[in-house]
Amino acid sequence: MQYRSTRGSKENTLTAPQAIIQGLAQDGGLYVPVAFPQANFKLEDLSKLSYKQIAAMVISLFFDDFTKEQITTAVQSAYSEQWDDRSIVPIEKHDNHFYMELFHGPTLAFKDIALQMLPQLMTRAVQIEKIDKDIIILTATSGDTGTASMRGFANQKGTDVIVFYPEGGVSPVQLKQMLSQRGNNLRAIAIKGNFDDAQTEVKKIFNDDSFKNRLNANGYQFSSANSMNIGRLVPQIFYYLYTYGQLVRRQEIKLGDEVNFAVPTGNFGDILAGYYAKKLGLPIKKLICASNENNVLTDFFNNGVYDKRRKFHLTNAPAMDILVSSNLERLLFDLYDENNYEVASLMNQLTQRGHYQVSGEVFTKLQKNFAAGFATEEEIKSEIKRVYNYDRYVIDPHTAVGSFVANQYQKKTGDQIPMVIVSTASPYKFPETVYEAITGGPSMQTGVGAIKELHDELGGQLSIGVRALFDREPKTEKIIEPNDMEKEISSILDLK
Incomplete structure (x- = not known):
């Protein structure tokens, strides 16, 4: 290879x-x-x-x-x-969506x-x-x-x-x-x-x-x-294949059925891994690119123009506060039939001018494989609250972006095939936002103090990874x- x-x-x-x-x-x-x-x-x-x-x-x-x-x-x-989970990636079903939990490792993401x-x-x-x-x-x-x-x-x-x-x-x-x-x-x-x-x-x-x-x-x-x-990048392909297999095993879908994946993403690596899984033969209908208010990718998938010349937002989903999505280059390479000259030209335009536009043929390919949407900070908090109220399932702000955009996509298109939401982080990694979303009032503390407040509200057992945060003094x-x-x-x- x-x-x-x-x-x-x-x-x-x-x-x-x-x-x-x-x-x-x-x-x-x-x-x-x-x-x-x-x-x-x-x-x-x-x-x-x-x-x-x-x-x-x-x-x-x-x-x-x-x-x-x-x-x-x-x-x-x-x-x-x-x-902290022997399956590595447990899959939870809530409100007819499947949440692929990717946060059971040592750093909770x-x-x-x-x-x-x-x-x-x-x-x-x-x-x-x-x-x-x-x-x-x-x-x-x-x-x-x-x-x-x-x-x-x-x-x-x-x-x-x-x-x-x-x-x-x-x-x-x-x-x-x-x-x-x-x-x-x-x-x-x-x-x-x-x-x-x-x-x-x-x-x-x-x-x-x-x-x-x-x-x-x-x-x-x-x-x-x-x-x-x-x-x-390659290890991120694993969980798409595993999740599909588990849905078949649990008889949530039949072998060969298509599924959609809603992926909160900033640097485009996570969703690109899904595209690679599709290239390997996984029956994915749409990869739904979910962004926060730094919605450069939403605009790109909707109009074929990548334009980083915009206001940069610090949001309550900070892992997605990105305007230059590096892994998009790999997707462009694939969609331009591996033409390295075209890709180099687009990347040069982005560096020199701050924007580029893909060809009509490539835009058609984007539309076939992807959909896109974004969530504001208020919509993120509302989605955390909505999911929690439904059956007491707690999600972090990035997962809330994916969940909100998934619902937005279904309402807009009427597409009701099974939807997997990529759940990228533990809610305890962003306790201030989650606490405020669930209770309606701000957390009185930040960091570990906010984790304690959120845990008092939610109850239950804290994972080993969360408990470790209480033990170490930062430099x-x-x-x-x-x-x-x-x-x-x-x-x-x-x-x-």
Whole structure:
């Protein structure tokens, strides 16, 4: 299995381990398979397989350089006792919708699914390639990626993690998780700006040849834990296949029935994984792209124009406060029939002008596979309240975006085929918003204090991941200018 850049020649390829280690292509593009794999399973197999078995099956499809033993041990390590539900991804039914719960890992968000696996793939890739340098995981985060990558790579030999996040742009719980995560190879630093500022600077640093040469001279090499890394994206395919199999097993749907997935997304990785699952043969009718008030993706799917020239909103669904959705580039590559010149041109237009428009043919393909909508902050709170009032099921603000947009889509289209809502985070990760939505009054505290208030309101048992938040003292927050990120990395690594 070979990988190429979305902006590069088909002849310039890497193996899967090389693509995982490198993370981001040198030309600024993202790695994609040279030939998309053909499924080696039948649809009826999915209802008979455990989550771990599906994970191993998908990894062997995309990353066939890894031995069967390497894949088996990686899967066992990634999906073990750090999960508070043995199924890894339980599926709850409420108000005729299925909520695919992806937050039962150690940091209470869907990023754990991939970021418990990526370190396993990374360490084995380094062994395969006989890399003698330390891997520096350099990542921009709007909250959950930072926490999950730090937890996944904590104390992993031969790796260091440096995370940049927007000051004031993550929730109090996300901030505490990052600043209190234990591990002598972990750093989390705030920047004065938003997520897009952090992500743009990270991409720039990745592509700075002179800085890369300094790293190499000091025995280091960059990689990424963002969903720009193919080793992080592929594990997100697992849960689409698993969920479909479970719905068949529970006789909620018949084998071969189509389903819709409503996916709250900012950087477009989660929903792209659903598109890849569809390419593998999963009967998905529509992938419904759900955004908050930073609705650049909603406009894109509705009119074919991607335009980041708009006001940036800090919202109560902060993981989606993004205006430049990196993984959309992989979708464009696919829809433009793998024409790297077209993709490079569009990405250049976005950088230079702040916008681009896709062709009529590509727009038709978008309309066939996707629908889109968004929710305001008030609509998010109203949806949390509506779902809670229905049967006391509690959802977080990001899940509420998906749930609201799913209902909006059904009312608009009359499409009533089974709807799966991708539930991306525990409600206890955003207790201030959830408490206010349910009670109608503001939480008197933030962070851990707000968790206590919410728990007093809801009752029940707190998961291990939530309880861990009460035990750890956070480090002092460090805040720098975006332009100083490269200098900060040099200082952390003591580069000569």
